[in-house]
Amino acid sequence: MNRKAARATISDVAKTAKTGKTSVSRYLNGEQHVLSTDLRLRIKTAIEALNYRPSQMARSLKRGRTKLIGLIIADITNPYSVDVMCGIEAACRARGFTLLICNTNNKVDQEQYYLNLLSSYQVEGIVVNAVGMHEEVLNHLQQTLLPMVLIDRKIPDFNCDVVGLNNSEAAQLATGHLLDQGYRSLLFVTEPLGLVNTRNERLNAFNTVMKRHPAYHAEQAEVTLNDPATLDKILTDFYQRHRTERCALLVVNGALTLQVARSMKRLGLIWGEQMGLLGFDELEWAELAGVGITTLKQPTWQIGYSALEQVIRRIDGDNTPAKEQVYSGELIVRGSTRKE
Amino acid sequence: MNRKAARATISDVAKTAKTGKTSVSRYLNGEQHVLSTDLRLRIKTAIEALNYRPSQMARSLKRGRTKLIGLIIADITNPYSVDVMCGIEAACRARGFTLLICNTNNKVDQEQYYLNLLSSYQVEGIVVNAVGMHEEVLNHLQQTLLPMVLIDRKIPDFNCDVVGLNNSEAAQLATGHLLDQGYRSLLFVTEPLGLVNTRNERLNAFNTVMKRHPAYHAEQAEVTLNDPATLDKILTDFYQRHRTERCALLVVNGALTLQVARSMKRLGLIWGEQMGLLGFDELEWAELAGVGITTLKQPTWQIGYSALEQVIRRIDGDNTPAKEQVYSGELIVRGSTRKE
DNA sequence: TTGTAAGCGTTATCAA
């Protein structure tokens, strides 16, 4: 049976229900009240009999609204990005939008490819998860004319909605915790600062707190994600100079925390013993790594959800000035920053 | 400037280039050789001037081919799923298809929602990443009439292409390794076997190897992912009974390995010391957890890539009987299974 | 309450 199963169209339904397609269309679009009970029933049965499902393609074409939203992600491998995505997705379902997920692997050409793709499918808006994105790739997005909201990070000199963490507050919380635990020499480890506002804001808040305690020692170091040798050097050096005091590391994000942990393992530095360790972003394995690693957890799901709501607001015509929404982080204390 | 920026259409291009839309369409669809050099140039300039991009919606409607493929994932939070997805995505880009990613969170209703969605967008095929999927959710997919390929796992009594790991080979490799390392009492820890072929195949291969060594002890235990209490009990019990020999755990997948590691941590059982530990699926934190955890790594990316190629083959009309493609896993030895 | 017809942006058919 069911040889080729050509999809039923609205005309088929109309024919089967012995009516015109207008009525079927009305039935589908919530104007059922204008239909007579009899007709309504005939249409209902016809639809079920034919297993009819309206074509979004045709619908979008006609209406000029696709109900499609594009999501650009630099690195879907990052668990943070995945969590954010889940929030976005939930919001989409709630609002009747469909998400086109584009993983660019941090490559400009792949980003360009997907931007074209999204444009050709006429998405109504774009959410950009900028986590881990190279500056070059990020800047490239300015060309977009569509409603767009950024997650986590801003594009310098580009006025655009942003949703993310309250970086200052979170960094204060983290730094304060380290001091509370008796650490006296702190090293802020970050990926290259560049113009990345999140990194800079976190660092600034760190420095602000430390300036209130002139007796304690604060330092910072920049390192790229895939440069283990340099990282090893930085950590060894810091530890050599400060092993006599209680010293600790504050790491700017989860991806880097992974690298730092690997480096410490290589060097035989045990977190929670020789050095304290606290990283931004929660890690599913945080409790399994030695005595556990203290993290600053972001409300990722919530951030994603809000971001989507914001694009929709823009799509719906909201013209108020670009705004920034920030959420508070939560400190999850584990063995790596326990009092001795 | 740029007030409303209504998208340019093919007619706009035709008008600007002083020609008909047929020619523009020809230009776009690789029939440039039939066009005169002059006309070709005019069209080219017009397209660039208007920043024209053909509407996929209209194209799909007309052609009846959407070049869309749906991906159904039960749990995008699982790193395995993400890696597979990357392979699929790369294949899509290579073959000019666009991926509609649907995360069902293992809920039948969400799956139904997405199945309808995919159908209404007229995807040409579906890839199902069955990793971590509940049987109920999985079975539900049989209704699909579209070309479909499964990743990792089969649907019982449903004839469908599958791409995944060579489970027997991998389980033999893993079991053999444990024996080589001098472990003499092995516990195979799995999620409920049910009719899940992957779990059963892995277990069977494990048993086959163990039967060749009647002097050694083999055991198995089923536990659900979120039942820490039971897991604790299973592990304690096993350890109590076998602490005098060298004993080890073989865990059926990565998600469960995470739980097992947590449980051992709670119980104060140190992997690589009191007990050996080997888990299917590579974990990014494997080397950071204590002495490191030995894993059996799957060629995830490759699996995803192949799966997509297989759907495309089906879409292109391949009618050969459903086939199963398996790939070999790779053992990554770490501290948790080192010789004492 | 119902139906006819035009049109959304493409491509395919056919004629010039």
Added chain:
DNA sequence: TTGATAACGCTTACAA
């Protein structure tokens, strides 16, 4: 080598 024109499946005036 070109270009009208008719679909594709749907929504929406407008008419009845």
